[in-house]
Amino acid sequence: xTNVAILGFGVVGGGVARLITDNYANVCALGGKKxxxxxxxxxxxxxxxxxxxxxxxxxxxxxxxxxxDTVIEVMGGSHPAYEFTVKALQxxxxxxxxxxxxxxxxxxxxxxxxxxxxVCYRFEAAVGGGIxxxxxxxxxxxxxxxxxxxxILNGTTNYILTKMFTLGESFENALADAQxxxxxxxxxxxxxxxxxACRKIVILTALVTGKLVSPDTVHTEGITAIRxxxxxxxxxxxxSIKLVGRCIVCEDDAPYVVVAPFMIPKDEPLSTVFGVYNxxxxxxxxxxxxxxxxxxxxxxATASAVVGDLCQIMRSGTHAAxxxxxxxxxxxxxxxxxxxxxxxxxxxAEDVLRVFGDVRLLEGDGGEIFFITSPLTERExxxxxxxxxxxxxxxxxxxx
Amino acid sequence: xTNVAILGFGVVGGGVARLITDNYANVCALGGKKxxxxxxxxxxxxxxxxxxxxxxxxxxxxxxxxxxDTVIEVMGGSHPAYEFTVKALQxxxxxxxxxxxxxxxxxxxxxxxxxxxxVCYRFEAAVGGGIxxxxxxxxxxxxxxxxxxxxILNGTTNYILTKMFTLGESFENALADAQxxxxxxxxxxxxxxxxxACRKIVILTALVTGKLVSPDTVHTEGITAIRxxxxxxxxxxxxSIKLVGRCIVCEDDAPYVVVAPFMIPKDEPLSTVFGVYNxxxxxxxxxxxxxxxxxxxxxxATASAVVGDLCQIMRSGTHAAxxxxxxxxxxxxxxxxxxxxxxxxxxxAEDVLRVFGDVRLLEGDGGEIFFITSPLTERExxxxxxxxxxxxxxxxxxxx
Numbered sequence: 001x002t003n004v005a006i007l008g009f010g011v012v013g014g015g016v017a018r019l020i021t022d023n024y025a026n027v028c029a030l031g032g033k034k035x036x037x038x039x040x041x042x043x044x045x046x047x048x049x050x051x052x053x054x055x056x057x058x059x060x061x062x063x064x065x066x067x068x069d070t071v072i073e074v075m076g077g078s079h080p081a082y083e084f085t086v087k088a089l090q091x092x093x094x095x096x097x098x099x100x101x102x103x104x105x106x107x108x109x110x111x112x113x114x115x116x117x118x119v120c121y122r123f124e125a126a127v128g129g130g131i132x133x134x135x136x137x138x139x140x141x142x143x144x145x146x147x148x149x150x151x152i153l154n155g156t157t158n159y160i161l162t163k164m165f166t167l168g169e170s171f172e173n174a175l176a177d178a179q180x181x182x183x184x185x186x187x188x189x190x191x192x193x194x195x196x197a198c199r200k201i202v203i204l205t206a207l208v209t210g211k212l213v214s215p216d217t218v219h220t221e222g223i224t225a226i227r228x229x230x231x232x233x234x235x236x237x238x239x240s241i242k243l244v245g246r247c248i249v250c251e252d253d254a255p256y257v258v259v260a261p262f263m264i265p266k267d268e269p270l271s272t273v274f275g276v277y278n279x280x281x282x283x284x285x286x287x288x289x290x291x292x293x294x295x296x297x298x299x300x301a302t303a304s305a306v307v308g309d310l311c312q313i314m315r316s317g318t319h320a321a322x323x324x325x326x327x328x329x330x331x332x333x334x335x336x337x338x339x340x341x342x343x344x345x346x347x348x349a350e351d352v353l354r355v356f357g358d359v360r361l362l363e364g365d366g367g368e369i370f371f372i373t374s375p376l377t378e379r380e381x382x383x384x385x386x387x388x389x390x391x392x393x394x395x396x397x398x399x400x
Numbered sequence: 401x402t403n404v405a406i407l408g409f410g411v412v413g414g415g416v417a418r419l420i421t422d423n424y425a426n427v428c429a430l431g432g433k434k435x436x437x438x439x440x441x442x443x444x445x446x447x448x449x450x451x452x453x454x455x456x457x458x459x460x461x462x463x464x465x466x467x468x469d470t471v472i473e474v475m476g477g478s479h480p481a482y483e484f485t486v487k488a489l490q491x492x493x494x495x496x497x498x499x500x501x502x503x504x505x506x507x508x509x510x511x512x513x514x515x516x517x518x519v520c521y522r523f524e525a526a527v528g529g530g531i532x533x534x535x536x537x538x539x540x541x542x543x544x545x546x547x548x549x550x551x552i553l554n555g556t557t558n559y560i561l562t563k564m565f566t567l568g569e570s571f572e573n574a575l576a577d578a579q580x581x582x583x584x585x586x587x588x589x590x591x592x593x594x595x596x597a598c599r600k601i602v603i604l605t606a607l608v609t610g611k612l613v614s615p616d617t618v619h620t621e622g623i624t625a626i627r628x629x630x631x632x633x634x635x636x637x638x639x640s641i642k643l644v645g646r647c648i649v650c651e652d653d654a655p656y657v658v659v660a661p662f663m664i665p666k667d668e669p670l671s672t673v674f675g676v677y678n679x680x681x682x683x684x685x686x687x688x689x690x691x692x693x694x695x696x697x698x699x700x701a702t703a704s705a706v707v708g709d710l711c712q713i714m715r716s717g718t719h720a721a722x723x724x725x726x727x728x729x730x731x732x733x734x735x736x737x738x739x740x741x742x743x744x745x746x747x748x749a750e751d752v753l754r755v756f757g758d759v760r761l762l763e764g765d766g767g768e769i770f771f772i773t774s775p776l777t778e779r780e781x782x783x784x785x786x787x788x789x790x791x792x793x794x795x796x797x798x799x800x
Contacts, residue, residue: 015686027543030542132532132540135536136692139535139712141708143423143708144419144423285700286415288695288700292691294688294689298688300685300687303686304544308541316719319719321712
């Protein structure tokens with residue numbers, strides 16, 4: 001018998017309790033023993049819930065109960081999730097989380113604490129919702145020389161971009177639609193400014209490089225600057241635009257880490273990920289590229305990942321592969337990052353050709369011109385845009 | 401230190417030896433100890449290979465060497481792979497294979513033997529080449545109620561179908577092109593008749609249901625009957641045609657298992673898998689659907705999966721999740737399988753409307769008519785086609 005406590009009885013916590021209960025025999029068989037949800041910590045009471053009798057309001061009851069083997073933290077936010085996690089690990093309890101914020105900010109500390117206390121810290125649900133990503137990345141691909149891990153890591157922004165592409169909607173209308181459908185929150189900043197995707201690429205970077213960088217050191221752009229004119233230009237050029245988190249592993253050095261909209265050729269796998277779906281792609285040698293795809297959020301998908309972690313802990317404990325990463329100050333200096341860029345500008349063709357050389361110029365909406373640069377570092381591009389002396393309407397990197 | 405023996409020094413065996421050697425520090429770190437490739441068994445000698453001194457020709461040296469912990473069987477074929485595997489497991493050695501034929505035919509016996517002898521039997525490379533499929537399926541999704549697992553499991557046929565769709569080539573020309581590029585063998589029957597995909601869906605079925613069926617009890621159709629006219633009809637209807645292996649899990653009963661060309665709506669993820677790529681999709685409750693995508697064959701990708709298994713065995717041994725399945729006589733009787741069908745027939749419209757009711761008729765090439773039926777069992781469809789008294793030119797199920 002294993003006794004677990006769930007911290008937070010919101011959408012995800014409710015989904016976890018329901019999945020364990022609904023598939024009880026199956027889940028216990030996979031874990032190799034019976035599961036008892038002993039406590040559910042929440043500020044609220046839930047008198048009508050079938051779990052009403054497990055609801056408690058004092059975390060110390062959980063931390064001090066030696067019967068509790070595993071704490072499932074699905075509260076979100078950095079605090080008190082951080083303090084609760086530390087306390088649980090120090091008390092020799094396994095911790096499972098779906099909370100990407102706390103993993104991206106303190107994952108190195110938690111993993112070290114878990115190791116010191118002979119327990120597990122797992123967070124499959126923190127990236128890609130129900131998609132198995134973290135477990136296959138740490139168990140199945142690291143024997144390769146990983147050159148890049150990248151993904152569409154935020155369903156809300158992918159839904160908005162899909163609407164802009166398929167229906168020609170403006171960013172504002174697509175956002176309003178996402179909010180009406182419950183895919184975007186009333187304050188959508190964490191999604192549309194790239195913050196959420198940034199936390200996730202920080203975690204993926206740590207898995208493949210062993211190095212945890214602070215999210216605020218990552219070059220992060222959201223999707224708010226993408227205009228209808230850019231969508232139409234991308235279509236004409238044979239690209240889609242996706243918000244992509246990328247970690248590019250350089251030889252013997254810190255990785256490049258970036259979150260930004262990228263133009264992706266339409267026949268690339270990531271280009272075919274639509275709506276609220278997420279995908280993570282790994283490139284390695286001799287593996288080639290593999291992609292993991294599915295629903296990146298939602299109570300059911302997230303609960304699946306959390307309960308999957310629980311079964312693995314019950315069965316394999318610390319014998320299972322575990323990530324281990326150490327904090328570094330920052331990723332590689334982004335000014336050296338090389339990409340081709342789509343540039344839309346108020347135009348004179350001569351100016352563009354003078355500064356950017358022999359590029360193919362296309363005429364866009366309202367007298368704009370747009371073109372694709374040769375591969376340039378961020379620094380080189382900045383210099384050239386300075387020389388151009390024209391208002392730049394759009395600047396989107398190409399993923400190719 | 402772990403001592404391993406590789407059985408078969410062909411494309412895959414060479415890839416395995418190379419990957420262990422090239423990424424030696426990394427692979428050993430993941431496994432937690434050093435690796436020594438002590439023997440490589442092959443009929444041939446390889447005097448110019450850096451592994452020339454490990455080549456042996458007598459399997460008993462391996463089976464009788466107590467220093468060998470793990471045997472990597474990458475010979476292919478049922479025999480002597482079967483006998484070698486049994487001997488290794490009985491001698492208390494872990495076995496890793498990329499050989500789908502032997503897993504599909506004898507996997508239940510090997511897993512039971514491994515369990516009885518306290519060792520591991522792993523076969524990640526047997527389905528989907530380098531794509532992590534088997535490990536995430538057994539470790540990350542089985543806590544759900546799995547309703548279906550399906551996939552594009554054969555790169556050769558997917559390459560041929562992609563050529564037929566994108567270039568309008570005939571089956572014969574596309575096959576010749578695949579042979580010229582080395583994607584299809586000179587005798588392509590195992591690919592184009594569906595045999596290879598059948599072995600793989602048999603393995604996936606066993607993973608999610610715990611039931612191993614014999615490949616020859618699975619309804620298996622290849623792609624040889626697909627005509628240019630069907631490709632053009634599919635395009636007009638908004639579908640692609642893919643060779644799909646499907647296992648549909650029924651309530652408390654044997655699963656439906658089938659390998660056949662299916663018409664897939666163009667916006668479905670499986671529809672966007674092109675060329676030699678493979679993909680496996682799992683549907684479950686509350687997970688939703690997740691997909692694993694990548695290169696389904698090739699020395700590097702396959703070696704990645706084999707070495708991934710080796711690292712997992714070295715680190716977790718029998719503590720890792722393992723599948724376990726038992727043999728059943730046959731999957732569910734296919735005559736009850738329900739699908740909509742695309743039918744092309746020499747036509748009279750009246751006959752079709754009389755037999756199939758109010759379907760939408762389209763005019764195809766050379767006086768043919770084609771249409772999509774309502775959902776019918778195989779038995780019902782057979783009866784209706786009998787009533788039609790017309791030559792049926794094509795019959796392809798829809799996946800929707």
